[in-house]
Amino acid sequence: MGDLFNRFGTGLSTVFLTLVMLWLAGMVLAPNLMMIDYALRPNLPPAALGGPDDTYSLANITYLATESVHRVIFFKTIWASALVALVTFLVCYPIAFWMAQRATTGQLAIAMLLIIIPFFINEVLRTLAWFILLAYRGPLNSVLMGMGITDAPIRWQGDGGVLAAMVYAYILFMLLPIFNAIESLDRSQLEASRDLGASRWKTHTRVVIPHAKAGIATGFVFTFMLAAGSYVAPSLLGSPGSRWFTEIIYNWFFEGGDWNRGAAYALVLLVLCLAIVLVTLRIARVNLADVAK
């Protein structure tokens, strides 16, 4: 801190510190604390606020455990998000390896450009693109029926559609960290592995993947978190049978009119995401500072 004042003088340093405090205290900490406060209080009519019923309890959170529909959707969101992360990894890994170790400079530049372009386009539009592609009387079903693969159109809306669109939306978050990690692998290690008689599969499981562990963990963490917190894909591509936890939260706020329960659910989502992030990073021994790159 002394360093800051030495470098910029009192006036500027005060301005900097004030701005940072406005952000951290006013925009990061205060909203979260208020959300926790809301989550722990019952939903009361204005007249009863501050009255004898206005006490802290875990009732809103335990409600999630007892309400079976919400509980099922909660666990489904977790495993579906993990599935999204896994599928995204399987789709991205070969490309990342090829880009990092096999592609020529020219190929790499083109591949990077092709991968980045769709990600400049916003998530709602990307989801809309999938909505059109997967429509009941849409292009995909027409092609499949034209090729004689199916006789009747398939209803893609629901879990399948949500999975396809989410994997699509998060490719970049998985691909770039893995690419960066594999790029730093010395090619001679791959040659050594092959010369010593390792199969292609073994080279990947024993040499490349352990080396790229940090990148893979980062990709998983980001993809999982984005999927679990996503609202647009499940709301546009889902069906009543594929509701997402964020949709339940939204309903508490704007349809059920119980902000306290909504806050409790949002808090559960936040804690879950932070826990997954920290545990995964701990397991993979990755530093938070490396993730943000």
Place this chain on the structure above:
Amino acid sequence: MTGANKIFRAVFVMYLAIFTLYLFAPLIIMGAAAFNESRFPTVIPWQRTTLQWFKAMWADAAMWQSLWTSVLVAICVVVVVVPIGTAAALVLTSLHARARSFAYGLMVSPLLTPGVVIGISTLILWRQMGVGGGIFLIVLAQSTYIICYVMLMVMARLQRFDRTQEEAALGLGASRMMVFRRVLMPFLKPALLASGGLAILQSVENYNTTLFVRGFETPLTVFIATKVRTGLTPAVNALALVIIVATVIGAIAYEVARRRQAARKLP
């Protein structure tokens, strides 16, 4: 090359082709459907090529209103995030190891928070003070995490800054304010411009956070998502195509400018 290798190679090329198709087919179909007369946006069957949906989009007053809302929000976000993000980077780099890693964790935490939670917590805090959803809260909620991006970009640039330049300027009699304005700021300028551009992009495309704090405002992303659910016509595709073309042109222009600047520095 052995036979097994040949097969492997063929399979891999096929995988690359499918991957590319996966990336672009949805976008191309969405764009193409804007030119098809069919009332539901699709490309099969192709009824008749028409520009009527572009006209319909152009004549849609609600679309212009939502575009204006998005632009206004994006401008306000840039004004908020660039100074705060820069200040955060400068404060962080001057902290000592222990305090630094703690502050760093706090400062990147919005990136690890789901977007809906940022929207919800902002909404709750401000309702407590009697402020409801609207432009102000959208700007605030979006800024909460966009500041992180600015901070990271400015920090990356700061790492390459040679502080002896500041000492030299001080030695030559410049005031601290002058050193900041004439030495540090010009050095940071590329990072500030880049982070401003990124902030606009992030702001305009945000949906998850905005949805909760929008009040009665309808930014572009909300407008599009509502249309999808309540009455999708190819006019929305026409809008999508215009946005896509604009973003791609913007991205290419940005990249060209960046390369030109990098090339200028080499000799």
